[in-house]
Amino acid sequence: MGSLLKWLLTSLLLVCSFHPATASAEQAKRFGDYVVHYNTLTTDMLNPDVAREYDIRRSRSRAMINISVIRQSDNQAVPADLEVTSGMLTGHKQNLTMREIREGDAIYYVSDFPVAHRDALNFAIRVKPEGSRQSHTFEFEKQFFTE
Template sequence: MMIKKIITLLIALGLLHHSASAQTPDPGFQQHGQYTVHYSIFSSTFILPDIAKSYNLKRSKNEVLLNIMVAKGDQAGGVPVAIEGTVKNMLQQQKPLKFITIDEKDTVYYLAPIRVSNKEIMHFTISTKPEGAQTPLITQFTKTVYADK
């Protein structure tokens, strides 16, 4: 329950920060029919040490976490999905993302660690397929990502 509260707070903070700093605000979600794919990125140091340890997450100034949650209809929590994705930097170097499932009583989140050296513009392609869906939901977005200082 604690990680759900932390991630919800981080999603809100990420959306506020991004909205305040960008000319065209990124809403942090994309609608795909009855599903909404929510995404945010935050520093891994925001996760408390004991929570990071319990989910085998690395806390580092040079590591951020991509958070993905897929909601169905007007449900508040995330639903289970098959997920995979890639991140590409400005030099067109592409890396697969390795997601960690955070499955709580009433929601499911997916976190993927990403190493950053400073300020980087990253292009994400995420494929999520909810249980029972015929085709995957493809979500693409670009974010400027910063290492903690």
């Protein structure tokens, strides 16, 4: 398993163990044979070596989103076309440029972006797994605490 993916999954488990409300939050969406896993966090939580390896600036005022697509029939990561938008309640929206990262059999997509204390962002995600004729969309909200 790739070092960034392994670190993100470990950090998610740690966060869930310290914050019971987070543990019940679904961090995946299923669409037929595909499961889209997603996670957001401030980049100061990244291990410095991982951040350096993937050219992600560690900061409490920056966040990142990580997305992977798994085909359940063979439990394999698959490439996907992604469109990700984040928006604030004030109406300001931005398209996030997702970078594909491959490590062995792992494929995941990351983007980092600025955040301020108590920003509540709505994320809209459109994903089309390679080999699928259908796109799938979902949304989620995340509030960031940077202080």
